[in-house]
Amino acid sequence: MDFELSEEQLLIQEMVREFAAAEVAPIAAEIDRNHRFPEELIPKLAEVGLMGVPYPEEFGGAGADYLSFTIVVEELARVCASTSVIVAAHAGLAAWPIFEYGTPAQKEKYLRALATGEKLGAFALTEPGAGTDAASGKTTAVLDGDEYVLNGSKIFITNGGYADIYVVTAMTDPDRGTRGISAFIVEKDTPGFTVGEREHKMGIKASSTTPLYFSDCRIPKDALLGKEGRGFVIAMETFDGGRVGVGAQAVGIAQGALDASIAYAKERVQFGKPISTFEAIQWMIADMATEIDAARLLVYRAAWMKDNGLKYGQEASMAKLFAAETATRVAGKAIQIHGGYGFTESYPVERAYRDAKITEIYEGTSEVQRMTIAGNALRKHKATK
Amino acid sequence: MKIVVAYKWAPNPQDASVGVDGAVDWSRAKPGISEYDPVAIELARRLAEATGGEVIALTAGPKSVDASMARKAALSRGFDRAVIVADDALEGAGTTELAAVLAAAVRHIGDVDVVITGDSSVDVGAKMVPTVLAGQLGWPAVAEVTAVSGSDPAAGLLRVERAITGGTQVLEITGPAVLAASTDAAVPRVPGMRDILAAGKKPVETLEVPALDVPASGTTVTVTATARPDLKARKGQLIDTADPAAAAAELVAALRADGAI
Numbered sequence: 178m179d180f181e182l183s184e185e186q187l188l189i190q191e192m193v194r195e196f197a198a199a200e201v202a203p204i205a206a207e208i209d210r211n212h213r214f215p216e217e218l219i220p221k222l223a224e225v226g227l228m229g230v231p232y233p234e235e236f237g238g239a240g241a242d243y244l245s246f247t248i249v250v251e252e253l254a255r256v257c258a259s260t261s262v263i264v265a266a267h268a269g270l271a272a273w274p275i276f277e278y279g280t281p282a283q284k285e286k287y288l289r290a291l292a293t294g295e296k297l298g299a300f301a302l303t304e305p306g307a308g309t310d311a312a313s314g315k316t317t318a319v320l321d322g323d324e325y326v327l328n329g330s331k332i333f334i335t336n337g338g339y340a341d342i343y344v345v346t347a348m349t350d351p352d353r354g355t356r357g358i359s360a361f362i363v364e365k366d367t368p369g370f371t372v373g374e375r376e377h378k379m380g381i382k383a384s385s386t387t388p389l390y391f392s393d394c395r396i397p398k399d400a401l402l403g404k405e406g407r408g409f410v411i412a413m414e415t416f417d418g419g420r421v422g423v424g425a426q427a428v429g430i431a432q433g434a435l436d437a438s439i440a441y442a443k444e445r446v447q448f449g450k451p452i453s454t455f456e457a458i459q460w461m462i463a464d465m466a467t468e469i470d471a472a473r474l475l476v477y478r479a480a481w482m483k484d485n486g487l488k489y490g491q492e493a494s495m496a497k498l499f500a501a502e503t504a505t506r507v508a509g510k511a512i513q514i515h516g517g518y519g520f521t522e523s524y525p526v527e528r529a530y531r532d533a534k535i536t537e538i539y540e541g542t543s544e545v546q547r548m549t550i551a552g553n554a555l556r557k558h559k560a561t562k
Numbered sequence: 563m564k565i566v567v568a569y570k571w572a573p574n575p576q577d578a579s580v581g582v583d584g585a586v587d588w589s590r591a592k593p594g595i596s597e598y599d600p601v602a603i604e605l606a607r608r609l610a611e612a613t614g615g616e617v618i619a620l621t622a623g624p625k626s627v628d629a630s631m632a633r634k635a636a637l638s639r640g641f642d643r644a645v646i647v648a649d650d651a652l653e654g655a656g657t658t659e660l661a662a663v664l665a666a667a668v669r670h671i672g673d674v675d676v677v678i679t680g681d682s683s684v685d686v687g688a689k690m691v692p693t694v695l696a697g698q699l700g701w702p703a704v705a706e707v708t709a710v711s712g713s714d715p716a717a718g719l720l721r722v723e724r725a726i727t728g729g730t731q732v733l734e735i736t737g738p739a740v741l742a743a744s745t746d747a748a749v750p751r752v753p754g755m756r757d758i759l760a761a762g763k764k765p766v767e768t769l770e771v772p773a774l775d776v777p778a779s780g781t782t783v784t785v786t787a788t789a790r791p792d793l794k795a796r797k798g799q800l801i802d803t804a805d806p807a808a809a810a811a812e813l814v815a816a817l818r819a820d821g822a823i
Contacts, residue, residue, distance in 0.1 A: 188631075189755065191635075
């Protein structure tokens with residue numbers, strides 16, 4: 178086994194730290210406080226190639242592997258979870274299905290624009306009545322001549338309103354359940370497509386989360402991604418990768434909270450000594466560091482399996498589940514170490530605590546991850562009996 | 563225009579620790595490009611972009627400066643190629659010796675128009691290499707450089723701005739020169755993803771000292787001792803008077819009483 182990152186991955190890690198310290202850290206608290214989508218960061222991220230990390234150079238990407246992308250998301254989240262979500266949803270959720278299932282023309286038109294960061298992407302599956310239960314989706318796409326006509330709505334769409342290119346799932350055959358779901362590419366400003374008001378969220382406040390509305394929205398027939406009826410498979414495969422990304426976000430949030438806690442514990446003096454010398458604090462730091470390391474190893478393994486063409490759905494679920502719950506636990510302990518100061522906006526750990534929670538929810542709740550993991554474990558046991 | 567940036571692959575003092583006896587433990591210090599050298603690289607890239615020139619990385623040191631990671635870390639910063647003098651004979655080399663080797667490497671590269679260095683190295687901080695290097699080459703040395711452009715690259719003319727006390731000095735230099743960038747001359751660019759992934763594919767020429775024409779020097783400098791400054795006893799006197807005028811009067815009186823003013 179080789180637990181070492183490659184030289185390129187180490188340099189990428191160093192580069193993102195440098196970028197995040199220079200460009201993201203100075204605005205992280207402000208954009209959170211003001212719920213401000215950091216539009217000015219997108220061209221800066223694009224300039225250093227962070228909007229299309231895992232895509233080939235021929236499509237404008239950096240040509241790196243998925244583990245490198247995972248490191249990028251982690252390092253951004255260490256400083257600003259909102260920024261990491263924007264990048265992860267763009268490159269991990271919107272661009273991936275186009276790269277994997279797009280026609281050469283779709284890749285040329287959309288993937289290139291996404292990978293270079295010229296345009297921002299979003300992925301839209303969730304509906305008011307269909308979150309985990311995708312088969313209950315009510316958004317429909319009906320073929321009419323050379324066009325599909327979309328009707329319905331989506332909710333909780335990351336990058337909504339700021340994205341230029343949306344990958345949207347819709348029912349083309351409602352009687353077939355998940356096999357009746359198809360995926361489409363919808364451009365912003367398409368007549369009949371509107372974006373609703375931004376949600377006021379508990380965390381990742383600088384990211385944009387909106388509903389989308391489709392009312393007799395006509396898109397060309399060649400906007401279909403893959404084949405009709407393959408939308409659910411496309412979404413699930415995209416989410417496998419997306420879960421690695423959420424796991425990376427969670428690891429980054431947790432690491433940022435630990436870094437802040439260690440710095441604070443060394444500076445904060447009580448009873449004449451830095452609180453880092455007290456066993457109660459040391460044990461918390463030990464648990465935090467150990468859990469983060471375990472979470473990171475799970476996340477990196479899942480990314481490595483994806484890079485090596487192995488089936489990694491189970492490992493992605495485990496990584497996402499463990500990393501997300503680690504982030505919440507670690508951020509809670511970080512506030513405890515900071516005491517009353519940790520409960521204020523003067524220190525970054527309260528933001529980490531709010532930002533961590535969503536990682537237990539989006540791209541499959543922890544409960545869904547447990548269902549998936551248990552289902553696979555039970556099947557595997559049966560198969561080996 | 564052929565632009566050389568002489569950089570140092572140096573241990574980062576942030577990871578070093580100082581013992582109670584004042585001895586510095588460098589064993590945990592992670593090596594990297596010396597802190598101010600990216601500023602020199604940025605000036606060089608801007609000059610190259612303006613003049614269509616080539617930017618060549620140059621470093622000298624023990625074999626570790628030619629490690630794969632060290633090469634990639636340097637080349638990802640925007641260099642076109644690198645010339646690396648890697649020889650364990652340079653372990654612990656002094657300023658004069660290192661500058662002589664760098665000068666020989668500059669002559670080896672040939673037709674160099676300008677050498678740009680950082681303000682000083684992060685580990686030693688002597689600020690000597692640019693000057694000695696220029697002396698070795700017989701070129702002018704300019705320190706505290708804040709900007710450089712090719713006023714007439716075809717004629718080998720450089721327009722150099724340098725910070726001086728209370729202002730800026732503008733120089734026009736004919737022929738090659740060694741320039742030491744001021745620490746805040748430019749904000750270095752973060753390497754891009756493609757720069758990093760392409761770094762391992764860029765040409766590198768690795769040399770040992772005997773391959774270069776380094777003039778022999780009969781003089782050596784050896785650090786025989788280092789000491790921390792003596793700690794001065796402080797009075798720790800606090801003037802806790804709300805009225806600023808009264809506080810100032812109290813301060814003046816205290817300074818007079820001590821013979822400080």
